[in-house]
Every structure is written in C-alpha cells, then in structure tokens.
Amino acid sequence: MGAMNYEELQARARVMKALSSPVRLKIVEELDKGERCICELQPLFRMNKSTLSRHVAALRHVGIVGERREGVKCMLRLLTPCVLNMCECAMGVIRAEARRQTDLASGGKADET
Amino acid sequence: MGAMNYEELQARARVMKALSSPVRLKIVEELDKGERCICELQPLFRMNKSTLSRHVAALRHVGIVGERREGVKCMLRLLTPCVLNMCECAMGVIRAEARRQTDLASGGKADET
DNA sequence: TTTCTTAGTTGCATAGTTGCGCAACTATGC
DNA sequence: GCATAGTTGCGCAACTATGCAACTAAGAAA
Numbered sequence: 113m114g115a116m117n118y119e120e121l122q123a124r125a126r127v128m129k130a131l132s133s134p135v136r137l138k139i140v141e142e143l144d145k146g147e148r149c150i151c152e153l154q155p156l157f158r159m160n161k162s163t164l165s166r167h168v169a170a171l172r173h174v175g176i177v178g179e180r181r182e183g184v185k186c187m188l189r190l191l192t193p194c195v196l197n198m199c200e201c202a203m204g205v206i207r208a209e210a211r212r213q214t215d216l217a218s219g220g221k222a223d224e225t
Numbered sequence: 226m227g228a229m230n231y232e233e234l235q236a237r238a239r240v241m242k243a244l245s246s247p248v249r250l251k252i253v254e255e256l257d258k259g260e261r262c263i264c265e266l267q268p269l270f271r272m273n274k275s276t277l278s279r280h281v282a283a284l285r286h287v288g289i290v291g292e293r294r295e296g297v298k299c300m301l302r303l304l305t306p307c308v309l310n311m312c313e314c315a316m317g318v319i320r321a322e323a324r325r326q327t328d329l330a331s332g333g334k335a336d337e338t
Numbered sequence: 339t340t341t342c343t344t345a346g347t348t349g350c351a352t353a354g355t356t357g358c359g360c361a362a363c364t365a366t367g368c
Numbered sequence: 369g370c371a372t373a374g375t376t377g378c379g380c381a382a383c384t385a386t387g388c389a390a391c392t393a394a395g396a397a398a
Contacts, residue, residue, distance in 0.1 A: 116250075116251075116254065118247060121247035121250045121251055121254075122247045123315075123319045124244075124247075124250055124312060124315040124316065124319065125244070125245050125246050125247045125249075125250055126245075127315040127318045127319060128241050128242075128244040128245040128250075128311075128315060129241075129242070129245035131237075131238070131241040132238050132239075132241040132242035132245045133238050133356095133357090134231060134234035134235045134237075134238045135357095136238075137229075137234045137237055137238055137241075138229075138234055141229065141234075149373075149374095150373070150374065151372080151373060151374085159357095159358075159359085160358070160359050160360075161373085161374075161375095162358085162359070162360080162361095162374085162375075162376080163357070163358055163359070164374095165373095165374055165375060165376090166356095166357080166358090166375085166376090167357090168374095169375080174318065174322065175318055175319075175321060175322030175325065176318060181365095181366085183366065183367065183373090184365080184366050184367060184371095184372055184373050184374090185366095185372090185373060185374090186373075186374070191321060191322075191325070192317060192318045192321045192322075194314050194317040194318060194321075195314065195318060197310065197311075197314045198241075198310075198311045198314040198315065199237060201307050201308065201310045201311040201314065202236075202237040202240040202241060202311065203237065204305060204307040205240045205287065205288055205289060205305045205307060205308060206236045206237065206240060206288075208288060208304065208305045208307070209287065209288030209304075209305075212288065212304070246385090248385095262345075262346090263345070263346065264344080264345060264346085272385095272386075272387085273386070273387050273388075274345085274346075274347095275346085275347075275348080275386085275387070275388080275389095276385070276386055276387070277346095278345095278346060278347060278348090279347085279348095279384095279385080279386090280385090281346095282347085294393095294394090296345090296394065296395065297343090297344055297345050297346085297393075297394050297395060298344090298345060298346090298394095299345075299346070
C-alpha cells in the first residue's frame with residue numbers, strides 16, 4: 113500500500129469512523145444475517161428511533177449500507193461485506209493486546225498478530 | 226463471527242476509533258516502513274508536538290503501536306501489522322462506493338438524485 | 339556536581355464535533 | 369381521514385482536537 117495523499121487518508125478515516133461505534137457495529141453484525149428494516153433493528157437497541165436512523169444514515173453515507181424501499185419500509189443491506197474483514201482485523205488487534213497484557217503479567221514478552 | 230456482547234463490540238469500536246483520523250492513519254503508514262520516533266514523525270505534520278504526542282498515545286492505548294526507549298527518544302513501531310489489512314478493507318469500501326457513484330452518473334440502474 | 343539541550347507528556351482553555359431525545363416533519367399504505 | 373416507517377431541526381451534554389505553557393526524562397556539556 114503506497115504513500116497516500118491526504119484525501120485518501122481522509123476517505124479511509126471516514127470509513128473507520130463510521131465503524132467506530134458499538135451501535136453501528138451491531139447494526140452491521142445484524143445486517144450480515146440478511147436484509148433488515150430499521151423497525152426490525154429497533155428492538156435490539158433501547159434508543160429513540162431518530163437516533164437509530166442517524167446511525168444507519170452514517171453507515172449509508174460512507175457506502176457500507178444500502179437501502180431498498182419496500183412499501184413503508186426501507187430494507188437495509190450490507191453493500192460491502194468487506195467490512196466484516198475489518199471487524200476480524202479489529203479482533204486481531206484486541207486479541208494481540210490481550211495476549212500482551214497476559215504475557216506482561218506472567219513475565220514474558222509478546223508480539224504480533 | 227458469531228453474535229457479540231456489548232463489551233466486545235465496544236472493544237472493536239475503540240480500535241476503529243483509533244484509526245478514524247487521517248493523522249493517525251498517516252502515522253500507521255509511516256511506521257509500516259519501520260521504527261520511528263515522534264521527532265521523526267513531526268516534520269510530516271504541521272501541528273504542535275503535544276497534539277502529535279496525543280495522537281500517538283491513542284494508537285498506543287489500543288495496542289496498535291508499541292514503544293522502546295532509546296536514549297532520549299521513544300522508538301515507535303506497529304505491534305499489529307494486521308491494521309494494514311483493515312486499511313485495505315477500508316479502501317475496498319471506498320472503491321465500491323466510487324464505482325456505485327460512477328454507475329449512477331452514467332445513467333445506470335437506480336433512480337436517486 | 340550543576341546546567342543545558344532534546345524528546346516527549348500533561349494541565350488547561352477553547353473551538354468544534356458527536357450522540358442523544360423530543361417534536362415536527364415526509365412518505366407510503368390502509 | 370389514520371397508522372406506520374423514517375428523516376430532520378433543535379438544543380443540550382459529553383467528547384475530541386488543538387495550541388500554549390509547564391512539566392518530566394535522559395543524555396551532553398560545563
């Protein structure tokens with residue numbers, strides 16, 4: 113991955129930011145199971161529907177989620193299942209850090225994913 | 226990747242958040258080339274060293290970056306090169322979205338504005 | 339030793355951003 | 369008309385990014 117200009121870095125940062133909320137990650141996780149409308153997502157969260165709508169909008173805005181109108185509902189789906197890889201990578205970081213903490217406690221050295 | 230509890234989602238969100246800034250992404254990009262101290266990173270940004278120090282701290286805090294003291298300097302390095310995969314994934318999302326925009330513009334499928 | 343220099347961190351103040359609920363709105367269908 | 373599904377404007381509280389200045393840490397010089 114070569115040197116990037118600032119616009120590219122910003123674009124990437126926007127994608128990361130869209131995924132930097134547990135609520136939005138949970139939405140992604142749910143949509144991975146299949147299409148859902150917001151009204152189906154709502155019972156999974158105890159928050160105002162306007163707030164949930166904004167979280168979904170954030171994901172739509174960067175192109176992670178797409179919508180298809182079906183009567184009164186907006187059916188949502190993942191446009192880029194690639195984001196699941198990102199989640200896996202994030203887990204890698206978390207596991208590596210956890211390992212480091214453990215190894216620190218038991219005297220050893222740790223590294224890498 | 227099975228259903229996750231809220232703590233796991235939060236942990237992932239923290240990793241994403243650490244990468245949700247163009248400055249921090251650039252730091253990661255630079256550290257991918259090899260160890261660097263903050264004083265070597267500084268010329269790449271036109272910001273106060275305290276601000277840069279805080280960006281680095283954010284990356285250290287989630288376990289993306291580690292440090293090794295060498296005299297007066299703190300040599301920084303990527304602990305989890307896995308984050309580069311995340312960046313690649315983010316590029317995938319960006320490219321997919323760009324493609325969608327292009328298809329829309331050239332009178333493709335959807336209606337939209 | 340003490341002082342000086344370089345590298346980095348931290349407290350504080352400020353400007354800007356985000357997340358949230360509430361209420362009002364649009365849009366679709368009955 | 370009414371009901372359901374979503375969006376949007378507004379205001380507030382919490383958080384983030386930033387620069388400045390003061391600080392610590394380590395080595396070099398006097």
